[in-house]
Amino acid sequence: MKQITDTILMVRPVAFRMNEQTSVNNYFQKNMNDPDLNISAAREFDDFVKKLKAVGVNVIVVDDVLEDNTPDSIFPNNWVSFHEDGQVALYPMFAENRRKERRLEYFSKLEEAGFKITDIVDYTAAEEDDVFLEGTGSLILDRVNEKAYCAISPRADEDLLIEFCEDFEYTPVIFNAYQSVGDKRLPIYHTNVMMCLGEEFAVICLDTIDEKKERKNVLKHLKQDGKEIIAISEKQMHEFAGNMLQVQGTFGKKYLVMSARAHRSLTEEQVAKIEKHCEILSSEIQTIEIAGGGSARCMMAEVFLPKA
Template sequence: MIRPVAFRMNEQTAVNNYFQEDLDIKNAEINTKAQAEFDTFVEKLRDVGVNVIVENDDLRMDTPDSIFPNNWISFHENGDIALYPMFAENRRRERREEVLIRLENEGFVIKDVYDYTPAEEEGFFLEGTGSILMDRVNRKAYCALSARADEELLIEFCEDFEYTPVIFTAYQNVDGNRMPIYHTNVMMCLGEEFCVICLDSIDDATERNNVLKHLKQDRKKVIAITESQMHHFAGNMLQVQGRDKKYLVMSADAHSSLTDQQIKMIEESCEILSSDLSTIETCGGGSARCMMAEVFLPKA
């Protein structure tokens, strides 16, 4: 997780992240609020035994979205990592070698690096585990295509990492129009035994049925959320391993948007851990899941 030093609404991402909103307060105050939310969130994770490695952002880089590291890198069980091409130019500066050095210093082994970033020069993007929902057990990669998720790049990733692509387009209402959702992980979350998903956002019935077919093949319990709940970031969740149990991590807003029945279905598999991320969600257009780049690298 990356602690922010210059968090604000990123004008370069707002063009197609329709979850972002402008707060009528100064950027310094926004950053202070975001830091407080970040610190409380990290403390809650550590309190239940989640191993959290916090790296500070670099003020010189002017990277307002650095708090969302899952978009530029992913870590894999065999020691491989992937570096991803980013839509916003100022987000490309988030890719920092010192983050990799920090992980190696923590005892993790990095073997090969798959670098997809040259695609930026051609105007093609694939923003990490924001764009790709990886079912690491069943080797499937769910991806909602958008300006930030290119189909050919996804297929290249799937060939390199031996995943089966599950491709669709998800939409949201924006000023009366159906517009592609910028990241898959705001409308869908994969747990070990379940999937939280906004099926209503997949307008094409064939694509929707194909997604459901794959989930049912893998015996995932489907927990459907509404588009309204999705806009409270109820799709932006991550299942993590704590000290002695698993948790589904989400924001307080996402948690409060869930129905009693949805909470019951989640709690059949794991506990819910939530934290207030309202400033980060409003200005950044991302939530709890986006803030965590899960590390599956082997230890030395």
């Protein structure tokens, strides 16, 4: 099993804006006074793709559909995950207007690129019961050690997580993660804003796991699997320093991909720890981060499918 891949599926935005349906529990989103919001987001998207391709990452870009009016289509990792055995998982989404993002025609683009899909595991019927699990936003998958880390939230249901783990033979590592919003501690909407898992390391905001027992358990699993722990503060998490993804470029060279904003928030010591394992690749995506409430990792759906 591989933990990282050299192939990424990304969706170019055509109707990007702050999604009013997701802002109810995504406390990273902010209103932006930009009449050309989609133009700014598309420019950031294109620059980001260019940087990934320049280091040899195979980026498969598909275009959003204007008529569907899907403001968050730029974050495909929430509705789909691709697996080495040819399985594809489809996930139930909290916001109704995000459900249209699940476009199966994108899969033919992957098949045209030589990938094989053997089976689709569809969890989307859970939406009828208001039960959600938003893909690799909710699930941080340790594919090698077959563990699924998940912070429970309105977008990550524990029972559905366990069902996923049974279907895909993962061990669930369940915890609660909170952020300070005003004077309240509220659940973080997606695990992948507070945690990133590389081949040999984990970037994690331990300060968000308020329950000491749960924090200890997460650390136990990471250490058990030989991961170097790179701890970030809650302040850095708010700069999207937890929302990173390790990928592979030309000649197997490895990169930790993040936004420029996340990169700027890191200390010299944290950068040195990361660079022991791989190079940092960062791109300016401020518009996407502020209005969308997601960052670099959310924009990339990793493709682990076998070649046909």
